[in-house]
Amino acid sequence: MRVQRICCIGAGYVGGPTMAVIADRCPDVQVTVVDINQTRIDAWNNADLAQLPVYEPGLDAVVGRARGRNLTFSTAVSEAIASADMVFISVNTPTKTKGLGAGQASDLRWVEACAREVALAATGHTIVVEKSTLPVRTAEAIKTILEAAHDGSEMRSFSVLSNPEFLAEGTAIRDLETPDRVLIGGEDQSSIDALAEVYSHWVPANQILRTNLWSSELSKLTANAFLAQRISSINSVAALCEATGADVREVARAIGTDSRIGPKFLQSGPGFGGSCFQKDILNLVYLCRYFGLPEVADYWESVVTLNTWQQHRISRLVVQKLFGTVTGKRLAILGFAFKADTNDTREAPAIRIAGDLLEEGAQLAIHDPKVMVSQIARDLKLESSGTSEGLSGIGSWGQATSVEEAVNGADAVLILTEWRDYQSLNWKSLAARMRRPAWVFDARAVANPIQVKEAGLMLWRVGDGAQ
Ligand code: UDX
Numbered sequence: 225m226r227v228q229r230i231c232c233i234g235a236g237y238v239g240g241p242t243m244a245v246i247a248d249r250c251p252d253v254q255v256t257v258v259d260i261n262q263t264r265i266d267a268w269n270n271a272d273l274a275q276l277p278v279y280e281p282g283l284d285a286v287v288g289r290a291r292g293r294n295l296t297f298s299t300a301v302s303e304a305i306a307s308a309d310m311v312f313i314s315v316n317t318p319t320k321t322k323g324l325g326a327g328q329a330s331d332l333r334w335v336e337a338c339a340r341e342v343a344l345a346a347t348g349h350t351i352v353v354e355k356s357t358l359p360v361r362t363a364e365a366i367k368t369i370l371e372a373a374h375d376g377s378e379m380r381s382f383s384v385l386s387n388p389e390f391l392a393e394g395t396a397i398r399d400l401e402t403p404d405r406v407l408i409g410g411e412d413q414s415s416i417d418a419l420a421e422v423y424s425h426w427v428p429a430n431q432i433l434r435t436n437l438w439s440s441e442l443s444k445l446t447a448n449a450f451l452a453q454r455i456s457s458i459n460s461v462a463a464l465c466e467a468t469g470a471d472v473r474e475v476a477r478a479i480g481t482d483s484r485i486g487p488k489f490l491q492s493g494p495g496f497g498g499s500c501f502q503k504d505i506l507n508l509v510y511l512c513r514y515f516g517l518p519e520v521a522d523y524w525e526s527v528v529t530l531n532t533w534q535q536h537r538i539s540r541l542v543v544q545k546l547f548g549t550v551t552g553k554r555l556a557i558l559g560f561a562f563k564a565d566t567n568d569t570r571e572a573p574a575i576r577i578a579g580d581l582l583e584e585g586a587q588l589a590i591h592d593p594k595v596m597v598s599q600i601a602r603d604l605k606l607e608s609s610g611t612s613e614g615l616s617g618i619g620s621w622g623q624a625t626s627v628e629e630a631v632n633g634a635d636a637v638l639i640l641t642e643w644r645d646y647q648s649l650n651w652k653s654l655a656a657r658m659r660r661p662a663w664v665f666d667a668r669a670v671a672n673p674i675q676v677k678e679a680g681l682m683l684w685r686v687g688d689g690a691q
């Protein structure tokens with residue numbers, strides 16, 4: 225079977241870019257991305273490619289080529305399902321906040337709703353592909369819902385595949401165009417072949433891995449757990465470096481040259497953010513407890529505990545260095561996104577760090593090149609008190625439109641995202657705008673330490689015990 229029409233439910237950070245690349249690479253396949261959120265779909269259809277709802281380098285070019293040709297964005301969910309022979313489910317699966325498994329298990333209500341919608345609307349043979357990261361054995365639930373939809377009166381059939389996405393935000397297009405591997409889990413060989421054929425337009429056959437359903441689902445959780453574990457490991461070492469006079473970057477270089485360890489994902493920072501790492505580990509923890517493996521659960525849970533600790537450690541450190549109080553003091557926060565090159569703030573370290581400092585009564589002037597003021601307000605659960613220039617009062621914040629505006633009159637600058645712009649700041653001219661004594665807290669180690677010190681600023685760099 226050859227796939228001709230694809231429908232993807234969920235036009236988010238994963239569904240949008242993934243489908244844009246599939247459409248771009250497979251001009252003969254008709255790809256429709258649907259979402260219940262009209263505003264989001266309107267943004268994907270915006271004639272101005274700079275206004276797409278997801279910011280990803282290179283995404284505008286890919287969408288520009290495929291949109292209107294074989295890539296469509298729409299809210300007509302059931303119509304798109306009805307005409308598709310393959311339906312991707314790429315809706316969000318946040319951690320449950322209430323009920324059984326609250327704080328750990330994934331909330332699968334939207335995935336279930338999608339399965340029900342597919343069960344109602346599909347025609348002919350439909351291959352349903354899990355793209356959302358899900359707890360192991362979710363495919364079984366999807367299958368049960370689809371099978372229950374068999375009313376015998378129609379020629380309809382379903383098969384379910386797991387095809388987890390490994391793209392990282394900020395490099396999504398590159399990751400999709402040249403993936404390390406594509407993973408397809410399933411039971412029905414012809415459906416696996418059909419999906420593999422789609423990817424074969426640009427992915428070499430030996431990089432398309434085939435596994436059973438559960439291995440595929442578990443591989444995604446495990447991959448994220450291993451990646452996150454490396455970050456918590458290096459952040460734990462960073463704290464020890466600061467205490468002992470070692471430098472975490474030197475340690476990372478030294479251990480990273482061991483080919484068994486490798487150099488990637490050894491960058492110490494303010495802790496990992498993003499929609500996946502914490503959610504997926506907590507999911508893993510929940511599964512381990514459920515299956516009677518409390519030691520395994522504790523092991524993985526400590527990766528998240530260390531991450532949270534690292535974020536609070538940084539805010540505590542800021543308060544300590546500023547004579548034990550930041551009440552009424554102005555602090556510049558550079559970077560709110562969870563990493564550079566994205567407008568995504570989900571689980572961003574800045575949320576917790578800024579939250580702690582607001583609680584301590586600071587006035588925060590927040591700058592980020594891509595994150596909107598309304599998003600920051602939602603994340604901090606606090607409205608901005610206008611522009612950063614007019615900040616007053618205790619525990620307030622405002623958005624700064626430039627780094628210069630952010631640092632005006634500030635006692636400290638905190639660098640929380642490694643945006644390229646922050647790597648080449650003119651510290652001399654920034655220092656002249658600050659109140660003395662002034663600090664730079666470089667949680668990403670992106671500023672040039674010599675220039676910072678020559679500008680007469682005090683510097684704390686994550687993991688630098690030699691400073
Ligand atoms: C999400 C999950 O977080 C991730 O685990 C998974 O791997 C892929 O899907 P992301 O694309 O980043 O990642 O989520 P988000 O940007 O929130 O997009 C999900 C979209 O699904 C939203 O636009 C939402 O409106 C849409 N949606 C949700 C539907 O169209 N229908 C629903 O029933 C629920």
Ligand code: UDX
Pocket residue numbers: 389390391392393394448451455488489490491492493494495496497498499500501562563564
């Ligand atoms: C991650 C996985 O990399 C990807 O494969 C999966 O599909 C989704 O989750 P993402 O969250 O988009 O992708 O970004 P990633 O580059 O992995 O960074 C996650 C967090 O770790 C960021 O906050 C980043 O700043 C942090 N990080 C990463 C570090 O602190 N140090 C590092 O060395 C690498």
